[in-house]
Amino acid sequence: MIQDYQCRFCGKAFTRERTLSSHMCERKRRWMNKDESASRIAFSVWLDFMKYVSPNTKKEKTIDDFIRSTDYIGFVKFANYLIELRPLESEKFSNWLFKMGVRLSDWTKPGTYQLYVQEAAKKETPERALERTILAMVDWGTNTNNNWQDFFNKVAPATAMNMINMGRISPWIIYSAGVAQQLLDRMEPGQIDAITKHVDTKWWISKIKQNETQALWIHTTMSQALDMPC
Numbered sequence: 001m002i003q004d005y006q007c008r009f010c011g012k013a014f015t016r017e018r019t020l021s022s023h024m025c026e027r028k029r030r031w032m033n034k035d036e037s038a039s040r041i042a043f044s045v046w047l048d049f050m051k052y053v054s055p056n057t058k059k060e061k062t063i064d065d066f067i068r069s070t071d072y073i074g075f076v077k078f079a080n081y082l083i084e085l086r087p088l089e090s091e092k093f094s095n096w097l098f099k100m101g102v103r104l105s106d107w108t109k110p111g112t113y114q115l116y117v118q119e120a121a122k123k124e125t126p127e128r129a130l131e132r133t134i135l136a137m138v139d140w141g142t143n144t145n146n147n148w149q150d151f152f153n154k155v156a157p158a159t160a161m162n163m164i165n166m167g168r169i170s171p172w173i174i175y176s177a178g179v180a181q182q183l184l185d186r187m188e189p190g191q192i193d194a195i196t197k198h199v200d201t202k203w204w205i206s207k208i209k210q211n212e213t214q215a216l217w218i219h220t221t222m223s224q225a226l227d228m229p230c
Helices: 017-022 026-032 037-053 063-067 072-085 090-100 110-123 126-144 148-154 157-165 171-176 180-185 189-199 201-210 212-225
Strands: none
Touching (some): 037 072, 037 090, 063 072, 126 157, 126 212, 171 189, 171 212
16 A cells, blocks of 8 residues: 655654644654743753854754754753753853753752852852842742842741752852841751852852952942841
8 A cells, every 4th residue: 555644753654644644753742842831942952052062063953953852852851940940040051061061961950050059159240149139039029029128037048048059149148248147047057057058158258258348348238228227
């Protein structure tokens, strides 16, 4: 029997168009899911990765190339991880993974992101750290129906611990702004230990001592933003 209908994704042939239409192979399923959020993010990250590993390649990669890639599942898994994680500057996180040569299978491991957060925070300027922290505080206020200026007094200690460990609250503020001590005083010893482990406290204490002028600027500016005496 002549088989006139062939799946363009897997090459399987069929005698009837209706049978081809109902056929669902893995690559066809991937193509049909291409407009979903995770698929679009995965494709974007994959494109950036391919440009990084093959910068001189002139031929533009397509969605068909992606769905045929042996790394497709890994990139979609990473995309779902990004959606759930909402990392600090996800594009920079992805580029860091490329540059560090981290294996794709390790991209979604918690320790990998924690290492990125530590390194990114250490390279950040005090100005950027303060701006980003205030934006995170404002976001907290919006989500909890609180005045963002009450963050250090009202945020749940566990929430604050996670925000610090995830890089949303910069160590620049935790170790420079006097008002941050009010938050630390409300935390349990285990929460303080978790912060110490994740943000490299010894490094930051040394950093603050070596940059007293910048630390004082953060303290003063934060106090003024919160309408508190310096």
